[in-house]
Amino acid sequence: MIKIFATEKVKDIDKYTILNMPIAPIDLVEEAVTAFVNEFRNHYSKMHRIVVFAGQGNNGADALGIARQLLDESYKVIVYLFNPTGYLSPECAENKRRLLNIDQVEFTEIRDNFIPPYLSSRDVVIDGLFGSGLNRPLSGGFAGLVKYINSTPAEIVSIDIPSGLFGEDNRENDKDCIIRANKTFTFNFPKLSFLMPENEVYVGEWKVLNINMHPQAVADTPTNYYLVTEEDIACVFQPRKRFTHKGTYGHALLVAGSRGKLGAAQLSAGACLRSGVGMLTVHLPKCGELMMQTALPEAMVDLDAHTDFFTVAPDITPYTTLGVGPGLGQQIETAVALDELMSAVIKPVVLDADALNLIASNKDILNKIPTRSILTPHPKEFDRLAGASNSAYERLQKAREFAKEHRLCVVLKDAYTAICTSEGNVYYSVCGNPGMATAGSGDVLTGIILGLLAQGYEPETAAVAGVFLHGTAGDLAAAQWSERGMIAGDLIDSLGKAFKQVI
Numbered sequence: 001m002i003k004i005f006a007t008e009k010v011k012d013i014d015k016y017t018i019l020n021m022p023i024a025p026i027d028l029v030e031e032a033v034t035a036f037v038n039e040f041r042n043h044y045s046k047m048h049r050i051v052v053f054a055g056q057g058n059n060g061a062d063a064l065g066i067a068r069q070l071l072d073e074s075y076k077v078i079v080y081l082f083n084p085t086g087y088l089s090p091e092c093a094e095n096k097r098r099l100l101n102i103d104q105v106e107f108t109e110i111r112d113n114f115i116p117p118y119l120s121s122r123d124v125v126i127d128g129l130f131g132s133g134l135n136r137p138l139s140g141g142f143a144g145l146v147k148y149i150n151s152t153p154a155e156i157v158s159i160d161i162p163s164g165l166f167g168e169d170n171r172e173n174d175k176d177c178i179i180r181a182n183k184t185f186t187f188n189f190p191k192l193s194f195l196m197p198e199n200e201v202y203v204g205e206w207k208v209l210n211i212n213m214h215p216q217a218v219a220d221t222p223t224n225y226y227l228v229t230e231e232d233i234a235c236v237f238q239p240r241k242r243f244t245h246k247g248t249y250g251h252a253l254l255v256a257g258s259r260g261k262l263g264a265a266q267l268s269a270g271a272c273l274r275s276g277v278g279m280l281t282v283h284l285p286k287c288g289e290l291m292m293q294t295a296l297p298e299a300m301v302d303l304d305a306h307t308d309f310f311t312v313a314p315d316i317t318p319y320t321t322l323g324v325g326p327g328l329g330q331q332i333e334t335a336v337a338l339d340e341l342m343s344a345v346i347k348p349v350v351l352d353a354d355a356l357n358l359i360a361s362n363k364d365i366l367n368k369i370p371t372r373s374i375l376t377p378h379p380k381e382f383d384r385l386a387g388a389s390n391s392a393y394e395r396l397q398k399a400r401e402f403a404k405e406h407r408l409c410v411v412l413k414d415a416y417t418a419i420c421t422s423e424g425n426v427y428y429s430v431c432g433n434p435g436m437a438t439a440g441s442g443d444v445l446t447g448i449i450l451g452l453l454a455q456g457y458e459p460e461t462a463a464v465a466g467v468f469l470h471g472t473a474g475d476l477a478a479a480q481w482s483e484r485g486m487i488a489g490d491l492i493d494s495l496g497k498a499f500k501q502v503i
């Protein structure tokens with residue numbers, strides 16, 4: 001797991017690193033500079049003019065160091081240092097001195113009046129005005145400068161974080177006074193705000209660059225936010241033992257599908273079967289029998305009394321666990337049957353789609369859901385459950401609260417899916433791609449998580465591993481069929497390869 005730290009915690013880690021490792025602050029800055037330049041070089045040739053804007057703190061120190069290293073490599077660079085208060089951090093002052101040692105450097109230090117340079121689409125701006133030290137929204141001259149840079153056609157690359165953006169909560173921020181970068185190269189950890197859809201316009205494409213951090217400080221500094229890596233998932237899965245049989249790997253029950261939405265049941269069931277589960281029974285309205293038995297001979301079918309939708313809670317004794325929701329419909333009878341089903345279950349289950357919509361309009365059911373059950377809402381479904389939010393950050397905080405209050409695991413699906421546990425932790429998966437924004441992708445996720453839960457993985461593990469495998473399958477599907485050409489069924493076809501890649 002990569003810890004995602006709040007910006008003030010990053011400062012503590014920096015301090016600890018400097019105190020406890022044989023590295024001086026100026027050398028830490030130089031490491032950041034080198035890491036940035038190594039990455040920058042891969043994207044921008046010497047054909048571009050590089051216009052560096054540096055601030056007074058260590059983000060500015062980075063910017064001045066980057067200007068120096070790029071000049072050393074014979075890039076054409078011009079530098080503006082904004083110093084309205086006449087104070088530079090020690091590292092910034094030292095990097096100014098080192099920069100000015102270079103012959104004929106085009107360097108301007110601005111104290112008050114600033115006439116901005118003309119910037120064309122061939123120019124690349126390096127934004128080093130403010131980094132993690134930002135403590136209030138930009139105003140005055142800095143706000144004007146940011147607005148000017150944003151108004152030009154120049155490409156913008158931010159150091160660590162777009163100037164003006166906070167690392168976490170931007171609800172109160174002045175949205176006009178934040179750099180709108182094309183790329184952000186950040187140090188050691190992604191900032192939480194990078195994972196929020198509303199901030200994509202500021203952050204652009206982002207990449208984490210590793211520089212020295214004291215490992216003990218990283219280990220000892222607490223956080224509630226984590227980024228899941230392939231290694232984390234690889235160690236979840238144990239080899240299947242030779243003397244095992246289908247009973248070893250659980251019997252899942254999927255309650256899904258209604259007339260016109262049987263495909264959701266089929267997609268979910270297909271994914272469940274490809275997740276390593278021992279057996280799967282699908283509880284379906286009668287109209288789905290032929291389809292399911294033809295499309296997925298591996299699945300058993302348990303028919304509802306009704307032809308078109310779910311009306312009677314099945315006996316759950318034969319099953320290890322169950323998943324409810326894909327394509328279920330929202331008939332009153334279905335709500336009653338769901339209520340009955342939730343009254344009968346005692347072990348964690350998976351709830352998605354219309355199961356969540358029915359719960360949103362019949363809140364009593366919420367209290368009947370076994371603790372540590374997994375809910376997989378997309379943002380709209382979550383809003384129906386917990387009320388509307390004005391931003392993804394606000395929704396994330398609500399999801400954390402919701403998960404804690406109801407002792408559930410909330411998988412808040414999005415481009416970066418957040419898994420919120422009942423302990424208040426959030427696990428992010430950053431794999432997956434916009435090709436997955438296609439009907440039925442969510443049904444596939446439900447099937448995968450159900451399959452893992454039935455095999456006995458802890459609910460939080462099933463949710464985290466399920467989301468990661470789903471995203472990996474999405475990336476493999478996009479590689480084969482393209483983001484536009486892929487459909488949800490391709491995620492199921494790619495699941496085997498996803499297991500092979502991850503484990």
Ligand SMILES: NC(=O)C1=CN([C@@H]2O[C@H](COP(=O)(O)OP(=O)(O)OC[C@H]3O[C@@H](n4cnc5c(N)ncnc54)[C@H](O)[C@@H]3O)[C@@H](O)[C@H]2O)[C@@H](O)CC1
Binds near residue numbers: 061089134142161
């Ligand atoms: N491990 C790391 O993360 C490292 C970080 N470094 C760099 O150091 C940066 C952090 O440096 P600093 O802590 O000096 O912070 P900044 O460079 O962001 O600047 C902070 C300064 O700006 C002032 N300020 C804050 N908000 C303001 C506003 N709205 N208007 C005007 N002034 C404002 C503060 O009072 C402070 O003096 C990082 O973003 C990164 O670029 C690297 O150099 C070294 C390693």
Ligand SMILES: Nc1ncnc2c1ncn2[C@@H]1O[C@H](COP(=O)(O)OP(=O)(O)O)[C@@H](O)[C@H]1O
Binds near residue numbers: 353431439441445
């Ligand atoms: N732009 C994207 N990048 C990565 N993953 C995405 C993107 N868009 C959608 N997804 C994933 O696809 C799934 C869509 O789920 P959902 O909205 O429930 O679809 P459906 O109801 O059609 O099955 C979620 O797991 C989501 O994380």
Ligand SMILES: [K+]
Binds near residue numbers: 059127131159160
């Ligand atoms: K910056």
